[in-house]
Amino acid sequence: MTTTTLALRRTMPILRFPLLMWGAFSLEAVAMATYFLRDDFSAAARYYLYIAHLSPIWFIPDGFGFICLFLFIYRCIIQNRSIIALVVLVWIFLSLGIGYLFLGNSTALASSFKMILPVFIGFSFCDSNTAAYKKLLLLMSVLFYASIFGVVLSAYWKAPWLNYTYEAFGVKRQAGRLWWAGSEQRLSGFCEDSTVVSLFILVGFVMTSIRKNVWWCLVCGGVALYALKLTTSKTTMGVLAMYLLALLVVRAMPERMRFPTLRMLAAWSYATILVPIFLILVFGGTSVGQKALLFSLVDRINNSWQKPFVFMSQLMPIGYITGCGVGCFNYPMNQFSNLTSYWVPVDNFYLVTFLMFGLPFVAFMFFVIRATLLTTDIYKLSLIFVLNIFSITVADYGPASGLLLMSFIFSDVFSRRASFVFQGGRTKRGYALHPSAAAQGVPAMAGATPRLNESG
Numbered sequence: 079m080t081t082t083t084l085a086l087r088r089t090m091p092i093l094r095f096p097l098l099m100w101g102a103f104s105l106e107a108v109a110m111a112t113y114f115l116r117d118d119f120s121a122a123a124r125y126y127l128y129i130a131h132l133s134p135i136w137f138i139p140d141g142f143g144f145i146c147l148f149l150f151i152y153r154c155i156i157q158n159r160s161i162i163a164l165v166v167l168v169w170i171f172l173s174l175g176i177g178y179l180f181l182g183n184s185t186a187l188a189s190s191f192k193m194i195l196p197v198f199i200g201f202s203f204c205d206s207n208t209a210a211y212k213k214l215l216l217l218m219s220v221l222f223y224a225s226i227f228g229v230v231l232s233a234y235w236k237a238p239w240l241n242y243t244y245e246a247f248g249v250k251r252q253a254g255r256l257w258w259a260g261s262e263q264r265l266s267g268f269c270e271d272s273t274v275v276s277l278f279i280l281v282g283f284v285m286t287s288i289r290k291n292v293w294w295c296l297v298c299g300g301v302a303l304y305a306l307k308l309t310t311s312k313t314t315m316g317v318l319a320m321y322l323l324a325l326l327v328v329r330a331m332p333e334r335m336r337f338p339t340l341r342m343l344a345a346w347s348y349a350t351i352l353v354p355i356f357l358i359l360v361f362g363g364t365s366v367g368q369k370a371l372l373f374s375l376v377d378r379i380n381n382s383w384q385k386p387f388v389f390m391s392q393l394m395p396i397g398y399i400t401g402c403g404v405g406c407f408n409y410p411m412n413q414f415s416n417l418t419s420y421w422v423p424v425d426n427f428y429l430v431t432f433l434m435f436g437l438p439f440v441a442f443m444f445f446v447i448r449a450t451l452l453t454t455d456i457y458k459l460s461l462i463f464v465l466n467i468f469s470i471t472v473a474d475y476g477p478a479s480g481l482l483l484m485s486f487i488f489s490d491v492f493s494r495r496a497s498f499v500f501q502g503g504r505t506k507r508g509y510a511l512h513p514s515a516a517a518q519g520v521p522a523m524a525g526a527t528p529r530l531n532e533s534g
Contacts, residue, residue, distance in 0.1 A: 177403025200485025222282025228267025
């Protein structure tokens, strides 16, 4: 066999599907990076793009999301032969149709389609080893530091994009919203609002801490908590504190126990799906003053988590089974439909997703939880633990990066290994780590072969 023949064989996969790799970058990583950059600097980007008459640049990440729809089909359905991936794709498009019937106009349908595009980027990481995406992880570290800097800076400087109003698709918006919590201003840095920047501080810290030593985690964790206090995001502060505590506990364990403990924490974090139901049953009807510490939580219990189901019974009772379609009880319903008076902000990812997709979403989550027990990616497992707790009081559909991250942690349900197991294959009992897991380096909350140290 000649050298030329060998070279052609090595390059054939790239020739067959050239769009998957751009040099040292993969398509899904580039797509994720564009969303993260846009959303973490959303207020500044909106302001400067609008005044420079370059607003179409804002939609470049959505173009990547559309391309990744085909990447998802190729990678998860064709290559991995995942029946679950095929069913999910079909149900998403059926739900877009249901949403069109429910919301009643094509503008809402287009907005709903744009809203759901990030899931295909996250799903495309189905067989990924996150540690291999060095440049993406470096970007997450940069965004972590930039987010903290932006929050602290906004405490001493009034940015030009604060309360700047612009119009997009007939809807007036604000590039940066000036919000107050009691007598405290909710600082948002370079983002549109404080919830967005707090998400990037949280996720940036988690994905960076995995490669850092304990002292970095303690120092930068403390700085991150201070920045979150400036945003007045109590939920994110609590989640980051819980993660930091779990990190210290797991790192104090013998190395052989770290990875199993992390995967157990990730799997059990799905129990938080039941938290809204428990709180409604126990505290439903409770009343507190608007200045009380738990006012926002009580408001969610009495209004945000209950009213949508009351309205569903009035508008579309079959929606309890089929869902009311993509975009219902989400921003397409609020901005582009005639049902605005029925819109309620559903501050919980799993509740709002159930409202849109119905009982098929419950079946999907059953397989997602099972797939967690097969996952060997330290980054995904750490984010599963963090984002499930974070999503108790956050919908994760705005910004788009929130939905992208949720689909990212679900992606292993479409992996080749999960597809093999779910479709009748067998795997060794107690299998803990894929051989490639050693390449993931030093985890923050787990153990990986062949050897761990704290410094990375």
